[in-house]
Amino acid sequence: MSETQPDPQQPQQAEDAVTPVLTTKQAKRANATVMGMLIATGLTLALCLVPVLLNPSPKMQARNVDVTAAANQAAGDAGYSPLDPELPDGWTANYARWNTGENNGVPTWEVGYVTPGSEFIALTETNAANPTWVYESTGDSAVAGERQAGGVTWELRDSSSGKASMVAEVEGLTVVLTGSGELSEFDVLAEHVVEDLRGN
Incomplete structure (x- = not known):
């Protein structure tokens, strides 16, 4: 009785079958999400910096009290x-x-x-x-x-x-x-x- 030898190509095919492949539309949607997050983060930082820049740290004021x-x-x-x-x-x-x-x-x-x-x-x-x-x-x-x-x-x-x-x-x-x-x-x-x- 002859033993069936496993096909060395089968594991490779299984791995290939599991690898996800994005379509062009899916790739565009993923990139759009990343870009949106980056833009939102940038806007948030800009909004936080505006008050800081408008109110610089006070220097010691000389009032010249009598x-x-x-x-x-x-x-x-x-x-x-x-x-x-x-x-x-x-x-x-x-x-x-x-x-x-x-x-x-x-x-x-x-x-x-x-x-x-x-x-x-x-x-x-x-x-x-x-x-x-x-x-x-x-x-x-x-x-x-x-x-x-x-x-x-x-x-x-x-x-x-x-x-x-x-x-x-x-x-x-x-x-x-x-x-x-x-x-x-x-x-x-x-x-x-x-x-x-x-x-x-």
């Missing part, structure tokens, strides 16, 4: 003469205010300065500082060293947000400088702060 007038107003509440340093050309203040310390129990005098390099440094002054307040005021920063400015040794601090801080006690008042400015800009502000404090 710090002297605000300091004179705050003096009665503060019990001391709030800082109003005379800074070189190019420095402007975008806010100056008295904070009653309702939230943390530490009343403060606060001024926000825009540097000539368009960076920002906040000045905070108080006669009621404590270690917790200093830590929070400097953005939960760690002491990184010391820096001399205006004949005073300032505590230099770095925070995880990348902002720097300088802290010093001068004439019985604690001053905190915090912001994104260059350390050379911090030095300029610190020197004028010490000059103003010692002149008062």
